[in-house]
Amino acid sequence: MALTNDQIIIRLQDKFGDQIYNVEQPYGLLTFTANKDLNLKVLQFLYNDETLKFQFLTDLCAVHYPEQAGEELAVVYHLHNLIDNVRIRFKVYTNSNNPDVFTATNIFESANWMERETYDFYGVNFIGHPNLKRILNVDEMDYFPMRKEFPLEDQTRTDKDDEMFGRGGIGSIN
Amino acid sequence: MSLAELHVKLPEGSIEKQTTTLNLGPTHPATHGVFQNILELDGERIVNAEQTVGYIHRAFEKIAEHRPLYQITPLTDRLNYCSSPINNMGWHTTCEKLLGIKIPKRVDYLRVIIMELARISDHLICNSVVGVDTGAFTGFLYVMQYRELIYEIYEEICGSRLTTSIGRIGGFERNFNDIAFRKLEKFLKEYPDVLREFEKLFSRNRIFMDRTQGVGGISGDRALNYGFTGPNLRAAGIDYDVRVHSPYSSYEDFTFEIPVGKTGDCYDRFLVRNQEMWQSLSILEQAYKKVQEFKGTDADVFHADVPEYYLPEKKDVYTKMEALIYHFKIIMGETEIPAGEVYHSVEGGNGELGFYLISDGGRSPYRLHFRRPCFIYYQAYSELTKGSMLSDAIITMSSLNLIAGEMDA
Numbered sequence: 001m002a003l004t005n006d007q008i009i010i011r012l013q014d015k016f017g018d019q020i021y022n023v024e025q026p027y028g029l030l031t032f033t034a035n036k037d038l039n040l041k042v043l044q045f046l047y048n049d050e051t052l053k054f055q056f057l058t059d060l061c062a063v064h065y066p067e068q069a070g071e072e073l074a075v076v077y078h079l080h081n082l083i084d085n086v087r088i089r090f091k092v093y094t095n096s097n098n099p100d101v102f103t104a105t106n107i108f109e110s111a112n113w114m115e116r117e118t119y120d121f122y123g124v125n126f127i128g129h130p131n132l133k134r135i136l137n138v139d140e141m142d143y144f145p146m147r148k149e150f151p152l153e154d155q156t157r158t159d160k161d162d163e164m165f166g167r168g169g170i171g172s173i174n
Numbered sequence: 175m176s177l178a179e180l181h182v183k184l185p186e187g188s189i190e191k192q193t194t195t196l197n198l199g200p201t202h203p204a205t206h207g208v209f210q211n212i213l214e215l216d217g218e219r220i221v222n223a224e225q226t227v228g229y230i231h232r233a234f235e236k237i238a239e240h241r242p243l244y245q246i247t248p249l250t251d252r253l254n255y256c257s258s259p260i261n262n263m264g265w266h267t268t269c270e271k272l273l274g275i276k277i278p279k280r281v282d283y284l285r286v287i288i289m290e291l292a293r294i295s296d297h298l299i300c301n302s303v304v305g306v307d308t309g310a311f312t313g314f315l316y317v318m319q320y321r322e323l324i325y326e327i328y329e330e331i332c333g334s335r336l337t338t339s340i341g342r343i344g345g346f347e348r349n350f351n352d353i354a355f356r357k358l359e360k361f362l363k364e365y366p367d368v369l370r371e372f373e374k375l376f377s378r379n380r381i382f383m384d385r386t387q388g389v390g391g392i393s394g395d396r397a398l399n400y401g402f403t404g405p406n407l408r409a410a411g412i413d414y415d416v417r418v419h420s421p422y423s424s425y426e427d428f429t430f431e432i433p434v435g436k437t438g439d440c441y442d443r444f445l446v447r448n449q450e451m452w453q454s455l456s457i458l459e460q461a462y463k464k465v466q467e468f469k470g471t472d473a474d475v476f477h478a479d480v481p482e483y484y485l486p487e488k489k490d491v492y493t494k495m496e497a498l499i500y501h502f503k504i505i506m507g508e509t510e511i512p513a514g515e516v517y518h519s520v521e522g523g524n525g526e527l528g529f530y531l532i533s534d535g536g537r538s539p540y541r542l543h544f545r546r547p548c549f550i551y552y553q554a555y556s557e558l559t560k561g562s563m564l565s566d567a568i569i570t571m572s573s574l575n576l577i578a579g580e581m582d583a
Contacts, residue, residue, distance in 0.1 A: 026514060026515045027272075027515075027516050029516075029517060055398065056398055058401075058519075058526065058528060058545060059528055059545040061530060063532060063540075063541045064541075078528070078530070078545075082398070082412070082414055082419075085419050085420075087420075089517065108399060109396075109399045109401070109554070110401025110550050110551075110553065112553055113550065113552075113553045134228075136228035136231040136582055136583075137231065145233070145236060146236055152236065152237065152240050
C-alpha cells in the first residue's frame with residue numbers, strides 16, 4: 001500500500017499538532033511549513049518513522065521574500081522516500097536579521113555543501129554546521145548575492161573598464 | 175653518512191612521519207575540469223583531501239531571475255555540457271509542468287531519442303576518460319567518432335553541437351529532417367559493434383581491473399546519505415532511476431532495465447555506465463520505431479499548440495497578425511508566467527537533475543534552483559579517496575563523472 005499525501009500529513013499532525021501548517025499540494029507535491037526551531041525534529045521524525053522513511057535529501061535551498069516581515073528567508077527541503085517513491089517539500093521561515101536555522105548535516109551528509117551554498121547566497125546561518133563557509137563565491141565577499149536587494153548589473157553601464165575583455169577602453173567605438 | 179640521512183633532516187622533536195600538501199588543480203591535465211583538491215599526502219598515500227569548487231561560478235540562478243523562460247534554456251546548456259540536451263529537455267518539461275502544457279506523444283518520443291543520444295555521449299566520454307586515466311588512450315580516440323556522429327545528429331536538429339539549446343517550451347523548433355533520421359539509423363546500426371569492442375578493451379582487461387576494482391568504493395547506505403544519484407548510486411546497488419520512479423516525457427511507454435552494481439567502486443561505475451548505454455540503445459530503437467508509426471499529418475507534429483510560449487514560425491510572423499503579436503511578446507519577454515511552485519527532475523547523465531521553479535506571476539521566475547547532481551555527490555570525494563593512492567584519486571575523480579560547469583552553476 002503506497003504512502004499517500006494524506007497519510008503523511010495525518011502522521012505528522014499526530015506528532016506535531018498544529019505546529020505543522022500551510023499544508024498544500026501544488027502539482028501533487030505535498031508541501032508544509034513548520035516553525036524553524038522544529039526543523040531538526042521534523043526532519044529526524046521524517047527520517048526515522050517506520051511508515052514515513054524520508055531518508056533521501058534531494059535538495060536544499062533558500063528563497064528570499066523581502067516583503068514578508070520577520071519571515072524573509074525560507075529554507076526549503078525536498079525529501080524523497082525512495083521505498084514508496086513519494087516526495088515532499090518542507091519549509092521553514094526565518095528572519096533575515098537573525099537567520100539561524102539548525103543544520104541537517106547530522107542526519108544527511110549531503111546537507112553539508114547544500115547548506116554551505118545556501119549560506120553563501122542567502123546568509124542563512126546553519127547552527128552546528130561543521131564547516132560553514134562560502135563555497136561558490138570568493139571568501140572575501142561581504143554580502144549575500146542572491147538576496148533580492150542585489151540587482152543584476154545594469155547592462156548599459158559605461159563606467160566599467162572592460163578593456164581586457166574587448167569592450168570599452170582605447171580603440172573602442174564608444 | 176648515508177644518502178638517506180643527508181636527504182631527510184627532520185626538525186628536533188618531530189615524530190618520524192611528515193606529510194606533504196599537494197594542490198591538485200584548479201587547472202591540472204588530470205582533473206578534467208576546473209576544480210581544486212588540496213591533498214595531504216604521506217608518501218603516495220592520501221591522508222586527507224579537501225575539495226574546493228566554485229572557480230567557474232556564473233550566477234545562473236541570479237541571472238535566471240531576470241530572464242523570460244525561453245532565455246533560460248541557454249543557461250541550462252552550460253550545466254553538464256557533456257549532455258546539454260538532457261538539461262534542455264529537463265528545463266522545457268519543468269516549464270511545461272508549471273504551465274500545464276500537454277505534449278503530443280510524437281514530441282515526447284523525439285525528446286526521448288535526443289535524451290538517450292545525449293546519455294550515450296555522456297557515458298561514453300566518462301567511461302573512455304576513465305580508460306585514459308588508467309593509461310589506455312585507444313578507447314577514447316576510437317569512440318570519439320561516434321560521439322561526433324551524435325553531435326552531427328544534434329546539428330541536423332538544432333544547428334549546434336555542444337551547447338545545443340535544443341527544443342522549445344512545447345516541443346521542437348522544427349521537425350527532424352531526413353538526414354537526422356538517416357544518421358540515427360547509421361548510429362543504431364554501427365554503434366553496437368563499437369560498444370562491444372570498447373567493452374572488450376576494458377571490461378576484462380587485467381590492468382584495467384586491477385586499477386579500478388576496490389578503488390573509490392562506497393556502500394549503498396553511505397551513497398544515499400551523501401545524496402548520490404544516477405549511475406554512481408546504481409553502482410552502489412540502489413536501483414533509483416528518475417526515468418522509472420517519476421517518468422517524464424513518456425518514459426513509461428518504454429521497456430528497459432536499470433543496471434545496478436554492488437560495490438560502488440570505479441569498476442562497478444564503469445560497468446553500470448556501459449550497461450546503461452546498451453539500455454539507451456534499446457530505448458532509442460523502441461523510440462525510433464514508435465516515431466515511425468506516426469503517418470500522414472501526425473508525422474508532422476513536432477510541437478504542442480501553445481502560441482503564448484512557443485515561438486511561431488518566421489513565415490507566419492510575416493503574414494499573420496497573431497503570430498506577429500506572439501513573436502513580439504515572447505521575444506521581448508512580456509508573457510506573464512502563472513504563479514506556482516514546481517519541482518521537476520530528469521535523469522541526467524550523472525544523476526537526478528532537478529529544477530525548483532517558483533513563479534509569482536511575473537515575467538521571469540521568482541526563484542530558480544538547479545539541483546546539480548555532481549555538486550552534491552562530490553562531497554563524498556574525500557571519503558572515497560582517504561587512504562588510497564594518489565593515482566587512484568585521479569581515477570575516482572574521472573569515474574564520478576564530475577563536470578565543473580554543473581558543479582558551479
